[in-house]
C-alpha cells in the first residue's frame with residue numbers, strides 16, 4: 001500500500017491552485033511532475049559542482065563527471081544492461097530513435113525492409129520514413145485491431161529475410177496498450193533483424209529488463225519518469241553500438257582528430273558529442289532512486305486500480321466511447337463524447353483546475369484509424385487519487401451538459 005497523501009508532499013507543484021481550483025494533474029503521459037529531491041539535485045549541482053564533464057583534471061570537473069557517470073551506472077543496474085557503456089545519454093526518446101535511424105543508413109540497401117506499427121508516436125514513425133527515403137528501403141506497418149492491439153499474425157507475415165529492423169513501442173501513449181514486445185523481439189530475431197523498443201511510456205509504470213527482453217535498442221526519456229526534461233537514454237547492445245557509425249560529430253566523441261582522418265572515442269562517448277545536460281543527467285539518477293524507493297510494482301498495482309476506477313466511472317456517462325480497450329493497458333484513458341469536440345471538454349475541465357491532454361497525441365495514424373480528430377486523454381500517476389478521478393468525471397459530466 002502506498003501512502004499517497006504522504007507521497008504527494010514530495011511533489012511541490014501539486015500543492016497549488018490553478019484557475020482558483022486545486023490542481024488535478026492528469027497529463028502524466030505528456031510529462032510527469034518532479035519530486036523535490038530531483039529539483040534539489042539540479043540546484044545543488046549548479047550551486048556546488050558546476051563544471052564541464054570528462055575534460056578537466058580539476059576537482060569540480062571530476063566531481064561533476066563522477067556524479068554524471070553515476071547515473072549511467074544506475075541506469076545499467078536498474079534496467080539490467082550487460083555493460084555500462086551500452087547506456088548512451090541523449091536528449092530523450094526522440095533523439096535516441098533518430099540516432100539509431102540515422103546511423104542505420106550505412107547498414108541498409110535498397111529494398112531492405114523496416115517494420116514499425118500502427119500504434120507509434122510520430123517520433124517512432126518519421127525517423128524511419130527519413131531513413132527509407134535516404135536508402136530506398138521499404139517501410140512496413142504492423143496493423144492494429146479495434147481494441148488498439150497489434151495483430152501479430154500480420155506481423156509474422158511481414159517478417160522476411162529483407163527485414164533489417166523492427167521499431168515498436170512498449171506502451172502506446174495514445175491508447176495505453178501494452179504490446180507483447182518479448183514475442184515481437186523473438187520473432188524478429190528469427191530473421192536476424194534488430195529490434196528497437198520505444199519505451200517512453202513503459203518505464204514509468206513497469207520494471208524493464210533489457211537482457212531478459214533481449215532487445216537490441218531501448219529508448220526512453222527522463223521527464224516521463226519523474227526526472228527533468230532534456231535528458232534520456234538509448235540502450236544499445238554492444239555489438240550494435242560497435243557496428244553503427246557515430247551520429248553527431250564534435251567534442252567528447254573523438255580519440256584523435258587530424259584533417260586527414262578522425263578516430264572515434266570508445267563507447268559510450270562515441271555517441272555523445274558535445275557538452276551534455278549535466279545537471280539533468282545527475283538529477284535523472286535521483287529520479288531513478290526515487291522510483292526505486294516507491295517501488296515500480298507498487299506503482300503498477302495502484303495505477304491499475306486508478307485506471308479501472310476511471311474506466312468504470314467514465315462508462316457511466318452517456319455517449320462515451322473509450323479508445324484503447326485492450327485487457328493489457330497502462331494507466332491511460334482516452335475517450336470522446338458523441339458530437340463533442342475533445343478540445344471543448346479539455347478547455348472546460350481546465351477551468352476547473354484539471355489538466356488533461358486533448359488532440360491527436362502525436363499519433364495521427366491512430367486517429368485516422370478510428371476516424372476521429374483526437375481524444376480526451378487522462379493519464380494517471382501514483383500521486384493521483386480516486387477523489388481526483390471522481391472530480392474529473394464530475395467535470396466531464398458538467399462539460400457535457402454545457403456543450404450538448
Ligand SMILES: *Cc1c(COP(=O)(O)O)cnc(C)c1O
Pocket residue numbers: 029091092093094095121123124169171172173198199200201221
Ligand atoms: C513522449 C513519447 C515520445 C517522445 O519523447 P520525447 O521525450 O518527446 O523525446 C516517443 N514515444 C512515445 C511513446 C512517447 O510517449
